[in-house]
Amino acid sequence: MWSNNSGAPFLLTGFPGLEELHPWISIPFFAVYVSVLLGNGTLLYLIKEDHSLHEPMYYFLAMLAGSDLMVTLITMPSVMSVLWINYRKISHGACFLQAYTIHSLSIVESGILFAMAYDRFVAIRTPLRYSSILTNSRVMKIGLGVLIRGFLSLVPPILPLFWFPYCQSHVLSHAFCLHQDVMKLACADITFNRIYPIFLVAVTFFLDALIILFSYILILKTVMCIASGEERSKALNTCISHISCVLVFYITVIGLTFIHRFGKHAPHTVRISMSYIYFLFPPLMNPIIYSIKTKQIKKSIIRLFSVHRRA
Incomplete structure (x- = not known):
């Protein structure tokens, strides 16, 4: 339908x-x-x-919630337009911007989870120096660094998409734009766009996960040296929410990567469904996990509902 028309919408x-x-x-x-x-x-x-939540741990949690909100607001409108009214067209610029934002926010989320692991590492390994190490200004610098890393690292593979010719099929395989889908439609040499994402995954997702794992090994070593069983349990409980969110995020990342790299013979519906799970499951589960597992959040929710009931 759109052959030989590089300017046609996807x-x-x-x-x-x-x-x-x-x-x-x-x-x-x-x-x-x-x-x-x-x-x-x-x-x-x-x-x-809630001023009782004005601590580094919850500032990082706010960044995580903001990232989850943004990726959902970027992807779901186009998904719902396809499912509700079968509106499938998307311009090149809008598609590239959507792909850029989606992939950037994935790296941002990985960076936030890494920052949250650092927060727990400092809180348990050096509790007396916690407030002096994780000052508000340092938390802001960490957050800014995470954002810069996420959004700058996606510029190299996204920019070429703007000048690639698209003279073949313009049909994408999802209800939102992904870099790997768009580059396959280009009538050009996409070697760089194939290799760069592998390098990027290695130095972001893989490296973040490795450092998070190493930090928790050190945390566990510290906790095991605490004499009181009650204190050990209390220290570990402060990490459960973060560990759960890390598992939810990286398991879905591994699942999506495995399907795209090695699941060529898997049904197309399975591959599409895995993409939706990757973009929707962590944003859905993260607030649930923290609401259930974190006492301060639970208390804040109870106070919020108590105020509304009295009002």
Whole structure:
């Protein structure tokens, strides 16, 4: 349909073969969408309003919630437009910007999880120096560094997309734009765009995960040296929420990478579904995990509802 027309818009794809079921499929997607907005929005509100949460740990949590909100707001409108009204067209500029933001925020989230591991490392290994090491200015610098790393590292592979010719199919395999989908449609040498993401994953996701693992080995070593069993349990409980979020994020990253790299013979619906799980499951689960596992967050939620009831 769009052959030999490099300026034609891209076409997004929902669930091929299940187009008649799109209105029904949209129901759980919309429910998750609303849940992500409410959950992460509530976390941001609590951290802003509750002064007992004005600590480095919760500042990093606010960054995580903000990142989850942004990636959901970037992806879900195009997903819902495909599922609800079958509107599939997206311009090149909008598509490249969406892909850039989605991938950048994934690296930002990995960096935030790394920063949160550093927070727990300092809190348990050197508790007496915690407030002097993780000052507000240092937390801001860490957060800024995470953002700069995430958004600058995606510039090299995204920029070439703007001048690649697209003279073949313009049909993408998802209801949102991903770099790996767009580059395959280019009629040009995409060697750099194939190699660079592998290098980027190695120096961001893999390196972050490795350092997080090493930090928790040192944390566990410190906790095991604490004489009191109650104090050991208390120290470990402060890490459970973060560990859970790390597992949720990196397991979905590994799952998506495995499907894209080695799941060529897997059903197309499975590959699409894994992409949605990757972009929706962590933003959905992170506020739930912290609401259930963190006492301060639970207390803040109770206070919030108590105020509304009295009002």
